[in-house]
Structures are given as C-alpha cells and as structure tokens.
Amino acid sequence: MSSRAPATARRTHPLVVLLRSLLVIALVAAVALAAAVLVAPAPAIAGEPVEAPAAELPAAQVEWPESARAAGYGVVGIDGGADVWQAWGSEEAHPMASVAKLVTVLIVLDAHPIEGDSRGALITLDRDDVDAQARAVRENAPIAPVFDGMQVTQRDLIEWSLVDSAGNAIWSLASWAFGGMDGFAAAAAAWTDRHGLDDTVLADPAGLDARSVSSASDLTRMALMAVGDPVVLSTIQLESVRIPGIGVAPNTNRILGEHDIDGGKTGTLKVWGRNLFVTAIREVDGEARRVVGIVMGTIAADETDAAMVALLESVWPNFASRTIVEAGTVVAEYRTPWGAATRAVATGPLDAHVFADDVPDWSATVEPIEPGAVPQTVGEVSLERGDEAVPVRTASLLTPPDAWWRLTNAPLVLGWYFD
Secondary structure, rough: OOOOOOOOOOOOHHHHHHHHHHHHHHHHHHHHHHHHHHHHOOOEEEEOHHHHHHHOOOOOOOOOOOOOOEEEEEEOHHOOOOEEEEEOOOOOOEEEOOOOHHHHHHHHHOOOOOOOOOOOOOOOOOOOHHHHHHHHHHOOOOOOOOOOOEEHHHHHHHHHHHHOOOOHHHHHHHHHOOOHHHHHHHHHHHHHHHHHOOOOOOOOOOOOOOEEOOOOOHHHHHHHHHOOOHHHHHHHHHOOOEEEOOEEEEEEEOOOOOEEEEEEEEEOOOOOOOEEEEEEEEOOEEEEEEEEEEEEEEOOHHHHHHHHHHHHHHHHEEEEEEEEOOOOOOOEEEEEOOOEEEEEEEEOEEEEEEEEOOOOEEEEOOOOEEEOOOEEEEEEEEEEEOOEEEEEEEOOOOOOOOHHHHHHHHHHHHEEEEE
C-alpha cells in the first residue's frame, strides 16, 4: 500500500488581493458618492426682479387762461412724493410786479430763517428806510408808515410786504438782511442760480422795476417753495394785517377764501399788467391736497380772478385713485440650474392716489425659496411713496432636481455641501 504526499494550498497573488480590495473600495465609494449626490440638500433659489410695464395714466387736462400771457399750476407732492408742475403760454421772462416781494421773502428767510411762532429779528429802521418810503410813494405803491429809529420785527416787515404789499417794507427787509441793495442783488443772484431759476432776475426787492422778471415756469416752482415754508404760508393766509399809522389793512388777494383758496400774492405794473399767485387746499378722496396757480399778464382784476378760478377748478379733477400694479403682475422669477422655474406675482392690485399721469415708482422684495416649496407668500410689492403694499406669492411649485440630473451633474451637486 503506497502513501500520497499532502497537497500544497495555492496562495492568491498579492496583486490580485490588492486589485480586489481596490475594486471593493471603489464600489463602496461609488455607492457612497451616489448616495451623497442623491441626498445633497438643494440650495435656496433667489428671485430675480422682472421689469413690468409702467401703468399708463391719462395726462392732466386743465383749462389754461387764454386771456393771460402765461400761466402755470403746481401740485404739492402726494404722500411725500415730488411736486408736480406745468407751465403754459409764453416761455419768456416777464415783469413779476409785486409777486417779486414773495421771492424776496423766500431769499431773506433762506438767509435769516424764523423758527416756529417767533417774530424773528428785532430791526431798528433808519433814515434810509424813511427814504425808501418816499420812493414807494412816488411810485404810487402801497406803504407802511415808518420813522427813523422805529423798531419792528422781521415778521412785521414780511406781513406788511405780503398782505398789504407795502413797497417800502420789503425794501427795508432786504436791506436789513443783506446790508443794502448791492448785497441783496448778490444774494438774489446766488439764490436763483442755486435753485436753477434761470428765467428769474430781481432788479429790486419789490418788483417796481420792470427788470425784475420771471417766467410762469419759474414762478410756479417758487410758488411751491412758498407754500412749503410755514412762515410764508401762514402769512399769505392772513385776511388782514395791522400796520401802525394805517390800522387794519386787508389782504390784496380778492379771491382769498373762495374756491378753497387760502393764500396768495397779487402784482400789478402799468407797463405789464396783472400777475396773480394763489394756493388752495381741498379734500380729495379723503386726503387734503394743496395746489398753486400762477396767472401772468392779464389786464382787469375781474378777468385775472376769473382766469385763476377756472384754472384751479380744472386742476382738481386730475386727482384720482389709480391702479399702479395689477393683480397677477409678475414681479420676480425663480430659475434653477436644473431648469425648473416659477414666478412671483402680486396677489392683489396696488392702488395709489395720483395726480394725472404722475405714476409713483414701485419695487418688489422677495425672499429665496427652497426647491420643492409649494406656492407661498415670499414678499411684497410696495410704492416708493406712502405705505401701500400688497403680498407677493409664488405661482407654482418649484420642482426639485431629479436623480438623473443630480447624477449627471455630480460635481455641481457636491458643491452644495459647501455653499
């Protein structure tokens, strides 16, 4: 009986073992990588603004005074917005007459403001002020009697100038404020230049000089400045003023208190005719609205007043409540790298009080949204003036990326872990 030698076990080559191990590791890594790609949290998607067409509103329709050489109206800014104004007729500069006193007061108050109910600076008049009174008499202008050494307040001179149109009072005010007529001329030129009032020149503070000129456009802008100054506005609203040596002097504005007119300034010059500035305030749609009007170059007082009333009455109907952003207006879009998209829309109409076609700007703010989010409120659209706003909502589901897109865009998807 013969015996067989035991078999020797065959050993796997180390290289094969290494390759097999690497293959297993690779498969495990691939599975882990695929899992990481498939479950990577997609980032929130930011909304991109969409420019929507501006609301088309009707232009202002007003009744311009054919009897005048030029005219203008202005609307004090609605809900903190910019003032609106328009001029008509001659674009040239014409004599301002006594409306120049209003401009002089604005210039003086710019340099010497009056706070609250203060009467302003105490001013001692001298011989030059008495001479100014004599000149005003020679010009057949209204006066406030003064004497050398008389003490008055800054507001006294303003009231006498704007209510009674006293020619010497405005001269004394300008002379005190700027140390004489040369100083006033320099200050007036600097002030008109600073405000871009290229058509306005003050050759004198009272408008008795026909070279003191302005255009309807410039005067309308200055009228808006006047009603924006509480000292000026409260002064031109006075029905009368008490002047020493005269007594009670009524406001020269004959239509004060009519048609909601609560202030103004008249002006007459023989070589030119009549000018009139007024301001009125009226409740429109539950809100107080203030307007100004300018009429230049009329002849008769009744004609001037009638032209102004017709102009202002034609302005009021241009105030209205209008829809600025329609419900459903797309204000933003959400677009993803994998091609999904949705829109953000206004959930309701956004209305605003406007004058004619003065459309307020609006803007939308939207928050980023998560992929897969159902339609939801993401922000609001609001007007640039006032506090009106409506919610903004996504219109549809923002579809998340599918598995195939994730796998075919693995490098991008893995980068989401580090965003």
